[in-house]
Amino acid sequence: MAKRITNRNEDYSQWYIDVIKEAKLADHSPVRGCMVIRPHGFALWENMKAGLDQMFKDTGHENAYFPLFIPKSFLSKEAQHVEGFAKECAVITHSKLKSVEGGVEVDPESRLDEELIVRPTSETIIWDSYRNWIQSYRDLPILINQWANVVRWEMRTRLFLRTMEFLWQEGHTAHATKEEAIEETEQMLEVYRTFAEEFMAMPVKTGVKTASERFAGAVDTYCIEALMQDGKALQAGTSHFLGQNFAKAFDVKFQDTDGEHKYVWATSWGVSTRLIGGLIMTHSDDNGLILPPKLAPYQVVVVPIYRGEEQREAVISYAEPIIKELESHGITVKLDNRDNYKPGWKFAEHEAQGTPLRIAVGPRDVEKGNLELARRDTLEKNIVPADGIGPRIKDLLDTIQADLFNSAKKRMDDSTRTVETYDQFKKEIEDGGFIYAHWDGTAETEEKIKEETKATIRCIPFKETAEPGKCMVTGNKSERRVLFARSY
RNA sequence: CGGGGAGUGGCGCAGUCCGGUAGCGCAUUCGCUUUGGGAGCGAAGGGUCGCAGGUUCAAAUCCUGUCUCCCCGACCA
Numbered sequence: 001m002a003k004r005i006t007n008r009n010e011d012y013s014q015w016y017i018d019v020i021k022e023a024k025l026a027d028h029s030p031v032r033g034c035m036v037i038r039p040h041g042f043a044l045w046e047n048m049k050a051g052l053d054q055m056f057k058d059t060g061h062e063n064a065y066f067p068l069f070i071p072k073s074f075l076s077k078e079a080q081h082v083e084g085f086a087k088e089c090a091v092i093t094h095s096k097l098k099s100v101e102g103g104v105e106v107d108p109e110s111r112l113d114e115e116l117i118v119r120p121t122s123e124t125i126i127w128d129s130y131r132n133w134i135q136s137y138r139d140l141p142i143l144i145n146q147w148a149n150v151v152r153w154e155m156r157t158r159l160f161l162r163t164m165e166f167l168w169q170e171g172h173t174a175h176a177t178k179e180e181a182i183e184e185t186e187q188m189l190e191v192y193r194t195f196a197e198e199f200m201a202m203p204v205k206t207g208v209k210t211a212s213e214r215f216a217g218a219v220d221t222y223c224i225e226a227l228m229q230d231g232k233a234l235q236a237g238t239s240h241f242l243g244q245n246f247a248k249a250f251d252v253k254f255q256d257t258d259g260e261h262k263y264v265w266a267t268s269w270g271v272s273t274r275l276i277g278g279l280i281m282t283h284s285d286d287n288g289l290i291l292p293p294k295l296a297p298y299q300v301v302v303v304p305i306y307r308g309e310e311q312r313e314a315v316i317s318y319a320e321p322i323i324k325e326l327e328s329h330g331i332t333v334k335l336d337n338r339d340n341y342k343p344g345w346k347f348a349e350h351e352a353q354g355t356p357l358r359i360a361v362g363p364r365d366v367e368k369g370n371l372e373l374a375r376r377d378t379l380e381k382n383i384v385p386a387d388g389i390g391p392r393i394k395d396l397l398d399t400i401q402a403d404l405f406n407s408a409k410k411r412m413d414d415s416t417r418t419v420e421t422y423d424q425f426k427k428e429i430e431d432g433g434f435i436y437a438h439w440d441g442t443a444e445t446e447e448k449i450k451e452e453t454k455a456t457i458r459c460i461p462f463k464e465t466a467e468p469g470k471c472m473v474t475g476n477k478s479e480r481r482v483l484f485a486r487s488y
Numbered sequence: 489c490g491g492g493g494a495g496u497g498g499c500g501c502a503g504u505c506c507g508g509u510a511g512c513g514c515a516u517u518c519g520c521u522u523u524g525g526g527a528g529c530g531a532a533g534g535g536u537c538g539c540a541g542g543u544u545c546a547a548a549u550c551c552u553g554u555c556u557c558c559c560c561g562a563c564c565a
Contacts, residue, residue, distance in 0.1 A: 004500090004526090013559070021499095032556060088564075121565095155489065155563060162564070215565095235565060274565055305524050344525040351525095362524055372524075488565095 005352070007286050012230045013158075019280055020159050022352040023289040033157035033164035040353060041276065043297035045167065048275060049147065051199045051294070052169065055191045061143045061171060066125050068149075069116040074124035078249040081123065084216020088153040090118040118151040123217065123242075123268060126172045127250040134174060134264060137256050141184075142174040160277035161234070161488055168272035174264045176256065178243075181265035185241040188269040189222040192237035200275065201292040201404035202226050202282045203412050204236060205434065205483055207459025212443055215268075219243035225458045225483070227412045228281035231432015233458050233485035236278050239269035277488075282408050283377070289354030290377050292404050293397040298334040300326060300393060301355045305343045305362030312339075318366045322359070322389055329390040331397065351376060356400050357393065377404055418481065422472045425484070429455045434485050436461075438478035440471035449473060455484045 005018040020026055025041030028034075037045065053063070069092065076082050096110035119125065126144070133139060147169050157163050171188060175181040189206060196202045204224035214221040218240035226236045247253070247263040256262050283290040293299045302319050306312040319335065326333045334355075336346050343360065350358055360372040371389070374381045377400055384392065415433030419425045425437055439445060439457065450456050459482070466480045 011559090017558080028557065030556080084564095150565095152564075156561095158558095166565075168565080238565070270565075272565055303524095307523055311523095342523050342525090342527060344523085344527080346526085347524095348526045360524065364524075 005286060005288055008229065015286070016277075016281065017159065019284050019289055019352075023354055025276065025280075025289070026159050028159070031164075033154055035159050035163050037167075037273070040297060044276060044279075044291070044295060045273060047295045047297065048195075048199070049169070052191075052195055052271065053145075053147075055195060056145050056169075056171065059143075059187060059191060061145045061173075063146060064144045065146050065148070066119075066122050066129065068119055070119050070122075070125045072115045072117055074128060075117055077124060078217045078245055080245070081217035081249075085120045085152075089120055090151045090153055092116040092118065119148070120150055120152045121268075121270075122146065122148070122150075122170055123172065123246055124250070127246045127252060127266070130172075130174050130264070131250050131252045134252055134254050137176050137254055140174060140176045140254060140264065141180065143171075143184075144173065145169055145171040158277070158488075160273055160280070162274070166273045168270050170268060170270040173267045174247075174252070175267070176254065176262075176265070178265050181243075181267050182241050185220070185222055185239045185267045185269070188267070189224065189237075189239040192224050192239065192269070192271060195271075196224055196226065196236055196275075196278075197405060199292065199294045200279050200282070201294075201401055201408060202236070202278060203405065203409040205412075205459060205461065207461040207483060209238075209459060210443075210446060210457045210482075212446060213456065215240045217242060217245050218268075219245065223459055225434075225485070225487075226278050226282065227415060227434060227485070228278070228488070229411070230281070231415060231486070233434065233487040234274070234278045234281070235458070235487065236275060237269075237271040240267060242266035242268060283404055284354070287379070288352030290404070291354035291356060293356045293401045296332075296354065296356050298332040298355065299397055300331055300333045300357045300359060301346075301350045302333060302335045302359045302361065303343050303346045303350070304335070304337060305360055307363075311363050314366055315361055315363065318386075319359075319361050322361070322371065322386055325390045326393055329394050331390070331393055347374075356397060375400060420472065425449075425455075425472055426453055429453050429484070429486065432486065434458070434483055436481040436483055437472045438469040438480075439482045440474050440476035440478055442474075442476075445471060445473050449484070453486075455486050458483045458485050458487060 004022055006014040008015045023040060024038050026038055027036040029036050075085065093112060093115050094106045094110045095112060096107035097104040098107040130142060133142065149165055149167050151165050154162055154164050173184050175184060193204055193206055196204045204226045206222065206224055209221040209223055215238060220241040222239045223235055224237045226234045228234055244263040244265060246266050252264045253261045254264055280289060302323060304315045304319055306315045316337065323333050323335055347358065354376060356376050358374040365371050369386050370383050371386050372381060372383050417428060417433065418436045419428055425435060428435055446457055461483055469478050470476065471478045
């Protein structure tokens with residue numbers, strides 16, 4: 001077999017790129033830092049969207065759409081927010097081109113009176129609308145999500161993990177009370193955790209970001225953090241409690257039941273196409289992509305094997321009712337009946353593309369009433385009777401989904417350690433993985449650790465790990481261990 | 489944006505040092521044989537060598553600029 005994918009242990013970054021190329025998920029675009037999402041990659045994203053969207057609806061949210069362009073003045077209304085995003089905004093300054101010899105150039109006559117910002121996130125334009133929508137406590141809560149693209153002018157990009165334009169969803173909610181807003185923030189983090197673990201089979205740690213890692217404009221940022229195969233952490237989703245920062249910046253008040261005018265409490269939360277990068281680096285191997293059945297564009301591929309037209313007809317007519325039966329069990333199946341590729345070629349291609357399960361049917365199977373099942377995750381092959389194939393495959397897909405999660409969970413647990421001293425920390429961090437250690441809570445210590453070890457605090461875990469101790473660096477008091485890792 | 493590497497038919501590369509008019513493998517097209525792990529043989533098509541200038545009788549090769557990608561830093565979902 002021609003080796004088209006670099007081995008993970010040789011060059012992890014190159015492996016990542018190779019997997020994306022071979023799985024036909026995305027291409028680099030002619031524009032720096034952007035990507036073309038190919039049909040297979042987009043089908044995966046659509047499945048992720050569908051799963052998340054249902055979970056948003058189930059928790060009472062509605063979808064809406066706000067503009068791509070934001071008046072420059074809006075960005076300057078919330079001080080922290082401006083500071084966080086100012087350095088990475090695409091700015092629209094002109095509205096016209098004019099033809100010149102050999103091409104076009106910007107028409108200097110068309111300079112805009114007020115420049116527009118291509119949204120890096122939509123808090124500002126959404127809160128401008130919310131001001132008009134909210135007068136009374138009766139108008140609350142507002143629970144809105146939007147699916148959109150955003151642009152952040154990044155210096156260094158990687159397919160899916162960090163692109164200048166990316167697709168995401170951003171939820172923006174408005175509440176009458178602080179408690180309700182915090183509850184919403186927690187609820188959406190839980191939605192993300194559930195999605196990551198149950199759909200993506202990607203286990204995550206949850207917690208609160210430190211001040212330096214917090215979303216610009218948030219009071220608190222909650223996050224899910226996953227651990228990639230190379231031992232680096234990936235921030236996979238964030239849910240922000242925004243306090244009254246945006247309400248004050250955009251003057252959004254409501255009259256409460258007590259007659260008082262009060263500022264509204266807010267949240268925002270998002271996940272992006274970065275999740276695809278996380279999915280790749282959680283499960284895939286040196287043969288290519290491995291997809292969990294719940295998100296795979298199709299769960300089963302059927303590859304017919306035949307010699308001559310007569311066998312072809314026999315094999316296809318044997319396969320068709322099998323496919324129907326699978327579909328009747330809610331399984332998504334693709335019959336790969338292309339005549340211009342040989343079975344071996346198809347095997348390799350579907351392997352690279354991550355299809356969870358392959359069924360091969362040939363004359364031998366037709367004769368004996370069998371089929372050959374091959375699992376993508378374990379590469380295990382079995383000959384099984386075609387009878388009762390529906391329930392069998394349904395079970396097997398569930399097993400694959402569970403096995404993927406369990407092995408990723410085991411990998412994460414095995415590479416999560418607790419250390420006491422800074423020396424020990426420096427040594428252990430070289431091996432990657434998550435490390436729980438005591439920290440004195442200051443930005444100075446956090447920065448020092450980052451400079452000396454390249455590790456950052458991924459999150460301050462929720463109360464379950466409360467345990468007083470001493471900061472590994474300064475020896476000062478610490479209330480609980482926090483989670484460190486080197487990250488993407 | 490700093491340091492390093494790279495851009496040559498669709499893909500992967502050689503040729504660049506030492507200038508002489510572009511080659512290999514895979515893929516593609518056609519024909520025959522094939523089909524249970526990326527098929528074999530034969531024939532054919534396809535590249536102004538990332539782009540823009542410059543030097544030269546002559547540039548993939550030398551010089552200048554610029555764009556893109558990869559790796560390492562600073563920044564970040």
